[in-house]
Amino acid sequence: LSKKEKTMQYKGIFLLLVVVASLLSVATAVVQPPLNLLVEYLKNPVTIGIDTPRPRFAFTPSVSDPLHSDRGVNVYAFEIIVSSDNAGHQVVWDSGVVVSNQTTQIQYGSSGSSHPLESSSTYYWRARWWSNAQTASPYSAFAHFNTGFLKGNSEWTGHWIGGALNQYRKEFNTKSSTIVKARAYILGLGYYELFINGQRISDHVLDPAWTHYSMRSEYVSYDVTHHLHQGANAVGVWLGRGWYGQGWNGPYSLLFQLELFYADGTHTSIVSDTTWKASQGPITSDSIYNGETYDARREQHGWNQPHFDDSKWLAATTVSPPGNNMKIVAQMLPPVKRMVYGIHPKTVKEPKPGVYVYDFEQNFSGWAKITIPGSISRTAGVTITLSFAEILQFDKSGMIYTANLRTAKATDTYITRGDPNGEVYEPHFTYHGFQFMQLTYSGAASNFQPLPLANIEGIHVFSSVETIGNLTFDNAIMNRLARNIWWGQSSNLMSVPTDCDQRDERLGWMADGQLSTEEAMHNFDMPAFYTNWVRLMGDEVGTDGSMTDTVPFVRYGQRPADPAWGAAYPLCTYWLWKYYNDVAIVKEQWSGLMAYIRFLQGRIDAGGIGKLYGYYGDWVPPPPAGKASVSFTSGWYAIINILNMAELATKAVNNHQDAQYLNGLLARYIPAFNSAWFRSNSYDNGLQCDLALPLYLGPGVMIPAASYQAVANNLVNNIQHSTGGHISTGILGTKYVMLALSMIGRTDVAIGMTTITSYPGWAWEFANQTLEAAATTVWELWDAPMEGPGMNSRNHIMYGSWSDWAFKYLAGIQQKQGTNGYRHIVIDPYVGGNGLNSASGMVNGWPGLGSLSSSWKGNTLNVELPVGVQGEIRLKTRTAVSSVVVREEGRVIWQGGRFVAGASGITGGVASGNNEIVFTVGSGHYSFTQ
Numbered sequence: 001l002s003k004k005e006k007t008m009q010y011k012g013i014f015l016l017l018v019v020v021a022s023l024l025s026v027a028t029a030v031v032q033p034p035l036n037l038l039v040e041y042l043k044n045p046v047t048i049g050i051d052t053p054r055p056r057f058a059f060t061p062s063v064s065d066p067l068h069s070d071r072g073v074n075v076y077a078f079e080i081i082v083s084s085d086n087a088g089h090q091v092v093w094d095s096g097v098v099v100s101n102q103t104t105q106i107q108y109g110s111s112g113s114s115h116p117l118e119s120s121s122t123y124y125w126r127a128r129w130w131s132n133a134q135t136a137s138p139y140s141a142f143a144h145f146n147t148g149f150l151k152g153n154s155e156w157t158g159h160w161i162g163g164a165l166n167q168y169r170k171e172f173n174t175k176s177s178t179i180v181k182a183r184a185y186i187l188g189l190g191y192y193e194l195f196i197n198g199q200r201i202s203d204h205v206l207d208p209a210w211t212h213y214s215m216r217s218e219y220v221s222y223d224v225t226h227h228l229h230q231g232a233n234a235v236g237v238w239l240g241r242g243w244y245g246q247g248w249n250g251p252y253s254l255l256f257q258l259e260l261f262y263a264d265g266t267h268t269s270i271v272s273d274t275t276w277k278a279s280q281g282p283i284t285s286d287s288i289y290n291g292e293t294y295d296a297r298r299e300q301h302g303w304n305q306p307h308f309d310d311s312k313w314l315a316a317t318t319v320s321p322p323g324n325n326m327k328i329v330a331q332m333l334p335p336v337k338r339m340v341y342g343i344h345p346k347t348v349k350e351p352k353p354g355v356y357v358y359d360f361e362q363n364f365s366g367w368a369k370i371t372i373p374g375s376i377s378r379t380a381g382v383t384i385t386l387s388f389a390e391i392l393q394f395d396k397s398g399m400i401y402t403a404n405l406r407t408a409k410a411t412d413t414y415i416t417r418g419d420p421n422g423e424v425y426e427p428h429f430t431y432h433g434f435q436f437m438q439l440t441y442s443g444a445a446s447n448f449q450p451l452p453l454a455n456i457e458g459i460h461v462f463s464s465v466e467t468i469g470n471l472t473f474d475n476a477i478m479n480r481l482a483r484n485i486w487w488g489q490s491s492n493l494m495s496v497p498t499d500c501d502q503r504d505e506r507l508g509w510m511a512d513g514q515l516s517t518e519e520a521m522h523n524f525d526m527p528a529f530y531t532n533w534v535r536l537m538g539d540e541v542g543t544d545g546s547m548t549d550t551v552p553f554v555r556y557g558q559r560p561a562d563p564a565w566g567a568a569y570p571l572c573t574y575w576l577w578k579y580y581n582d583v584a585i586v587k588e589q590w591s592g593l594m595a596y597i598r599f600l601q602g603r604i605d606a607g608g609i610g611k612l613y614g615y616y617g618d619w620v621p622p623p624p625a626g627k628a629s630v631s632f633t634s635g636w637y638a639i640i641n642i643l644n645m646a647e648l649a650t651k652a653v654n655n656h657q658d659a660q661y662l663n664g665l666l667a668r669y670i671p672a673f674n675s676a677w678f679r680s681n682s683y684d685n686g687l688q689c690d691l692a693l694p695l696y697l698g699p700g701v702m703i704p705a706a707s708y709q710a711v712a713n714n715l716v717n718n719i720q721h722s723t724g725g726h727i728s729t730g731i732l733g734t735k736y737v738m739l740a741l742s743m744i745g746r747t748d749v750a751i752g753m754t755t756i757t758s759y760p761g762w763a764w765e766f767a768n769q770t771l772e773a774a775a776t777t778v779w780e781l782w783d784a785p786m787e788g789p790g791m792n793s794r795n796h797i798m799y800g801s802w803s804d805w806a807f808k809y810l811a812g813i814q815q816k817q818g819t820n821g822y823r824h825i826v827i828d829p830y831v832g833g834n835g836l837n838s839a840s841g842m843v844n845g846w847p848g849l850g851s852l853s854s855s856w857k858g859n860t861l862n863v864e865l866p867v868g869v870q871g872e873i874r875l876k877t878r879t880a881v882s883s884v885v886v887r888e889e890g891r892v893i894w895q896g897g898r899f900v901a902g903a904s905g906i907t908g909g910v911a912s913g914n915n916e917i918v919f920t921v922g923s924g925h926y927s928f929t930q
Helices: 003-024 242-247 476-491 510-515 517-523 527-540 568-580 583-607 630-651 656-677 688-696 705-722 731-743 747-755 762-767 802-810
Strands: 031-039 056-063 075-083 091-094 122-131 143-147 161-163 167-173 179-189 191-196 216-223 232-240 252-262 267-271 277-279 283-287 291-295 327-330 336-343 347-352 355-372 382-389 411-415 423-425 432-443 456-463 469-473 813-815 824-827 838-843 852-857 860-865 870-876 886-888 891-895 906-911 916-921 924-929
Touching (some): 031 122, 056 075, 179 232, 216 527, 232 252, 355 382, 456 476, 469 476, 469 802, 476 802, 510 517, 510 568, 517 568, 517 802, 527 583, 568 583, 583 630, 583 656, 630 656, 630 688, 705 731, 705 747, 731 747, 731 802, 802 838, 813 852, 824 860, 860 870, 891 906, 891 916
Parallel strands (some): 291 411
Antiparallel strands (some): 075 122, 167 277, 179 252, 191 232, 283 291, 347 355, 355 423, 469 838, 813 824, 838 852, 870 916, 886 891, 906 916
């Protein structure tokens, strides 16, 4: 037999065995159709044209009864079929039955036979899987995705148009043949809104995602087939300045292409060129920082519809593209959208005559939508000014405090058109970070009353990443802190992770972003978002290998980046691999990552690792606490980056030469770092940051194993005796002091730092009733109320890493050391009291994985492990392991100091010391009691 014939024979035998196994296991009905089908981490991405020729697929296997009969289920094999029709007949890729436990990172064409994907096309796909019992699932429902321009810039045939005007239109006639498919591709800078025949296309806002535009700009694609009709049609585009205008001083710019496919087999294109018409719309100014002015008297009704008289409009003019070598790529991340509606203010006060201040009682990113009653709007020219702020003046006047916004005006202005039936306004091309809104009238106004609370709706706007994680405690302070972090993190996801959402900054500061990455990965669906940000980082790698403090690099920051800031590039890449098993992004960025390591090597070798440069270090620790030496934090970050890169070289890219080089650097730099900073079982000045960073790496990595416990004791002594149980770290140390405390077995101390209500600490920000406004997000400064306006944000996510620690050590959801992709789970919750009597953590949405949760209360621990996962349950016992009795769902599984076999899914149990038992389990729901 030929190799092909043997393959077909083996496949036939396998399928026969599968059928037999399926018949034998009908009674248990274990396997269900896969769920959560993803392409490039995106679910049915119809407004995102996938522009990679070989996209990656993921699916989540599911079972019918994970509580009892369907435990210990693994993935034995899978099959993916992609077709160009929604019935599955015109197959372009059939993976065949692939014997593998893979449920994510499955590349198109990686097995079986395939045809190249085509641009501007819709594809449909479905999957099925086999369990370790070789039981086949039914096929999933069809998922689908659209492709963009797979050949890159060469497929764009239009011209860049734009200039000083912000509205553009184009009328055209379609052929008499039926339109079977129409795709619109748009790149409008800085922001755009697209209309076809008067209808707004999509619910995206503040689109497209911002980039370093001269290097990379991201287009968005839409299926507009049902928005067109035979005969006359019109395209309208409204442009905003966005970051392109504000950060790069670029003009309003538009690149547009509409591809029309007809039933008779022909194809035509409508593209941006000088046949378009341009005018100035009712938005007379717009700025991310300063807000938007909208004069409704300037509205031209029908401007985005056919048969509009545009004789007074000007011919569009061409403009230069943002960069001569710019890559035009698909925006392959969740777009910014209105994510939370209905945030109405709770109160309105009038601190001065005619000045109305509304309190939403929640700090968030977005804007206010106002409904103006006819009694006000019937008069044309009424000017309604909306100013936004996080807090009120400290003088108790009740007026809003805006000094901490610095130069950002954060003001929207609406001028009525004179409609007696009322008018509605919400901004188009700006956003604010606020809790308070101040409203005033001017112009044609006369003694108007404040708008009713119901007429004002706060809308929370951020990148449309789904919330996938949840933390719940019986401790009110911890619940409040977890909630504050959710609001703070979501407010700072604006296509890149921003530092703040309110002042004249809102940038992709790299340290802020990397310190909150793991927290965000637990709380939100982040892989596509961070993949995009890592690619933007790759764009910023200098010819010398240096990185920048902010990405995209604009307005603030330096080149080369402070090493703790530049660390975001290797760290975020590492975490994409660690959490999602994304090898592709590691390989894609490897040359840039290695260039950055070599840049650091050059700086270290020139002056020594003990004197490595830096600017910020452990930024803003709470006064009067001391600050770790900048060279200390810079050197530590250089080492952790090299450590992670060495692991990636071995496990992800299989580059033994680079691994040898990186390990060689570690062999030189770790002893040199200790020589510079380690003395008397302490580092540098013995501050919390000084001790936490080396402790986090574990015994024998940086700290000599024989000294590790002594260093750990010094950290605890510092907290308990030097700082009175308070945290004293800035942004770098805060993440690692919590993790280090749990690693050395002192989660109780970390809980104390969390819940202490005196200054400084998280709880002080909202539990201290003497504060002007209790925190509903996380502050930039521990001592915010005592500081001036210069740098005083009330919504900064850099201290939000607490949630990452809480998931790992309070709920106890961890990944087994040395593994990646969360296929080997350790459940090890803290059950020691200290004001915490129950904790629950859940993550449901990591690609290829179902729900993962841990919940404990008293003597009961409930665990859920998704299909395909192996778990270790580290159960802390109330009495000695020799005398304790442990039951799972009422069945004894531990008695007399030994494991009792027989419970479904539990394959073993061993004692680990006097008060811990480690049970080995497979997937499923479990309930342990003792």
